[in-house]
Amino acid sequence: MLLLAGVATAAPVYPDPTLTPGAAIGVAMERLCTPGYTASVRNVSRELKRLVFLRYGVDWTKRSLYEVDHFVPLELSGAN
Numbered sequence: 195m196l197l198l199a200g201v202a203t204a205a206p207v208y209p210d211p212t213l214t215p216g217a218a219i220g221v222a223m224e225r226l227c228t229p230g231y232t233a234s235v236r237n238v239s240r241e242l243k244r245l246v247f248l249r250y251g252v253d254w255t256k257r258s259l260y261e262v263d264h265f266v267p268l269e270l271s272g273a274n
Contacts, residue, residue: 209265213249216265217273232268242274 225231243262247254266272 210250213246214265218266218271219273221271226269226271235268235274237274238262238264 221231243257244254246262247257247260252260264272264274
């Protein structure tokens, strides 16, 4: 739930599709299933996180209340 002006409202289930389209990349199954694959491609820089917060209108100083994550999981060939 979100608290908006003192009124509890349901949070959206999915992010705004115009801001978070859910990009995927072509990855060979052998590479995708290699142990450690996601750690080797997980690269969401501080700059990119700042941009995400800016686009969603979230105050950067409140970033500890949020988590930036991939809409399409890296394990399913999601892109940064």
